[in-house]
Amino acid sequence: MTNGATILVAGASGETGREILRILDGRDPQVRALTRAESKADRLRALGADEVAVGDLLAETGLDAAVEGVDVVLSAVGSTVTDALAATEFVDGAGTMALLEAAADAGAEAFVMESALGVGGEGGSALARVFDAFIGPLQDAKARAEAAIREADVRHTILRPGVLTNGRRTDDVTVAPADTGLWGTVSRADVARLMVAAPFTGAAAHRTLEVVSTPSHRELGLAIDWQLPRAPSETIPVEVADD
Numbered sequence: 001m002t003n004g005a006t007i008l009v010a011g012a013s014g015e016t017g018r019e020i021l022r023i024l025d026g027r028d029p030q031v032r033a034l035t036r037a038e039s040k041a042d043r044l045r046a047l048g049a050d051e052v053a054v055g056d057l058l059a060e061t062g063l064d065a066a067v068e069g070v071d072v073v074l075s076a077v078g079s080t081v082t083d084a085l086a087a088t089e090f091v092d093g094a095g096t097m098a099l100l101e102a103a104a105d106a107g108a109e110a111f112v113m114e115s116a117l118g119v120g121g122e123g124g125s126a127l128a129r130v131f132d133a134f135i136g137p138l139q140d141a142k143a144r145a146e147a148a149i150r151e152a153d154v155r156h157t158i159l160r161p162g163v164l165t166n167g168r169r170t171d172d173v174t175v176a177p178a179d180t181g182l183w184g185t186v187s188r189a190d191v192a193r194l195m196v197a198a199p200f201t202g203a204a205a206h207r208t209l210e211v212v213s214t215p216s217h218r219e220l221g222l223a224i225d226w227q228l229p230r231a232p233s234e235t236i237p238v239e240v241a242d243d
């Protein structure tokens with residue numbers, strides 16, 4: 001993936017999505033933010049989005065324009081608690097799969113999904129079972145989207161964070177294979193950093209990874225050298241020879 005990529009951030013107005021925009025702000029990639037609400041466009045631009053696409057992944061409106069020319073999709077969409085209790089279709093499942101299909105058809109090379117601990121049932125930590133008890137339909141929907149992403153012809157990274165907090169970015173989290181059974185919390189800012197870095201980090205390709213910041217789980221973590229896309233100030237200076 002080149003630093004000049006165009007990145008679509010789905011769920012950009014959400015709590016993780018805003019952290020993604022902050023991390024991408026001032027870096028080389030072109031950033032397009034997706035929202036259902038035109039009224040959020042100015043705020044998303046103020047957070048660093050170069051462009052805003054208006055569309056609804058469940059209604060499948062605005063999708064073609066959202067994915068046109070996109071190299072990377074970072075998906076941090078999610079449902080509300082009300083949705084979890086009342087809806088039958090979820091943006092976490094059907095919506096994410098519609099985005100995946102549109103992005104793959106448009107030639108996107110990489111797709112990163114923010115999923116959740118407990119999805120898929122592997123490992124089965126105590127925290128994962130608590131998640132399942134309360135938001136089982138959402139977890140099932142995420143599992144279907146994960147499966148579609150793993151089967152799609154795109155480079156993917158699926159991150160399964162523990163309970164999300166609005167704490168600061170620490171760059172010090174444990175990332176482990178999907179069946180490790182991690183539990184604990186992790187800040188959205190730390191998850192956002194991994195999501196932005198995943199398409200630029202070789203060891204993150206085609207992986208489903210659990211993420212927490214629990215210090216006692218550190219020894220279970222993988223050693224991955226996460227690489228954020230370049231900021232212009234990090235460009236290697238070209239030396240001009242004196243005549």
Ligand SMILES: NC(=O)c1ccc[n+]([C@@H]2O[C@H](COP(=O)([O-])OP(=O)(O)OC[C@H]3O[C@@H](n4cnc5c(N)ncnc54)[C@H](OP(=O)(O)O)[C@@H]3O)[C@@H](O)[C@H]2O)c1
Pocket residue numbers: 010011012013014015016017034035036037040055056057058059076077078079091092095114115116117160161162163164165188
């Ligand atoms: N809460 C936790 O402890 C926890 C733990 C692990 C994983 N997660 C998962 O992490 C993800 C991010 O959570 P978060 O709390 O950071 O997000 P959030 O603040 O709830 O934001 C979710 C975003 O999804 C977008 N969205 C919802 N329905 C959509 C649709 N039909 N079409 C397009 N966009 C849609 C919304 O954008 P617009 O309103 O602008 O359209 C919203 O900004 C979610 O998938 C969540 O399930 C959460």
